[in-house]
Amino acid sequence: MLLFTIVFFATPITGLLFRAVHSPEYASFFPNSTEHLQSSGSFNERFYETLFLDIRSSDEARTSGRVARRLNQDQSGFITMVKRAVRASRSAPEDITSYQSWFLDLDDRWGEPDYQNAIRRAVPKFTDFYLLATLDMKRGETGGFEKSPENQAIFVNVILRTLWISFSVTMICVLLGYPVAWTMANASKKWRNILLLGVLFSFWTSLLVRTAAWVIVLQKEGPVNNALQTLGLIDAPLQLVFNRFGVYVALTHILLPFLIFPLYSVMVGIPKDLMRAAKSLGARPVRAFFSIYVPQTFPGLSAGAILVFVLSIGYYITPALVGGPKDQMLSYFIAFYTNNTINWGLAAALALNLLVVTLVLYSLYQYIIRDKRLRLGGDDV
Known part of the structure; x- marks a missing residue:
């Protein structure tokens, strides 16, 4: 397995990233x-x-x-x-x-x-030309660093946009996935299997099909706009696709199971007697839930959140199909410079930036979550 990883994973990626500084x-x-x-x-x-x-x-x-x-x-x-x-x-x-x-x-x-x-x-x-370009900088006539012209300075905004979309999708998945995972963990065996089947169903459908389906559902003549107009909630169709809203909806639908399953695996192992004990000692249900139950779900919640964030930060197909020109993420530009302009150096530099940002955020996550039980590498996760 180690040899397979080195030959077919580490070596090609290292060779690609090397192009970021090799010209x-x-x-x-x-x-x-x-x-x-x-x-x-x-x-x-x-x-x-x-x-x-x-x-x-x-x-x-x-x-x-x-x-x-x-x-x-x-x-x-x-x-x-x-x-x-x-x-x-x-x-x-x-x-x-x-x-x-x-x-x-x-x-x-x-x-x-x-x-x-x-x-x-x-x-x-060996040059820093590509790396500086991805940071909207360049070397001037004297060899010092200068900001790129305003009409060429796009990559910093793209990186910030990618981080914001990934963070927003992660928060939406947390808000939607937590109650679903709790319902699955506390349901009877029959309903638990049905709910698990419903969550697993999205994995059995092609990513491209799921993304294209949202284009149909959210378009101006789609069922969502038709339903809203039938109910009299809107007078004219809303623009729900080819914008940021469409990206949020499609990415959340695709990545939600990656948060539900780690969270469910932790919730199903929490003894139900703890909540009853807290109530018997005088704690109100809401306080008992947030003081006793929620902290015990942090391992699954943190694992699912970091998994969703890392996956969403590198998505390409979904934003390209359901997003507009101002909603494209960093992976879109990596593919563009690889396939369209054949600029491997800039594509490698953008990929290196994406890797560095991911590693920095993960290291920050590991630093903040100091409790061994909350680390992805901990024995309790």
């Missing part, structure tokens, strides 16, 4: 200009000569596109610039008098500081 495209495929910048760091005639040699050799090896994409991730326009230079290099004379002039005649941007700095940042094989 060897420029140094690997443009070695001549890389060596020049590492030795002198100046964009002089010699640099443009080595860049011309790299472009011509990369054209033969068909690797110029990878370098162009890497540079374009830092400064837009490089794909056009590199493609134009590659095409021009095929018919370029052998006795070019000035390589710098040759590049500037093709495109003035080869001489602009912003584009030169982007090349300089792409030279090292």
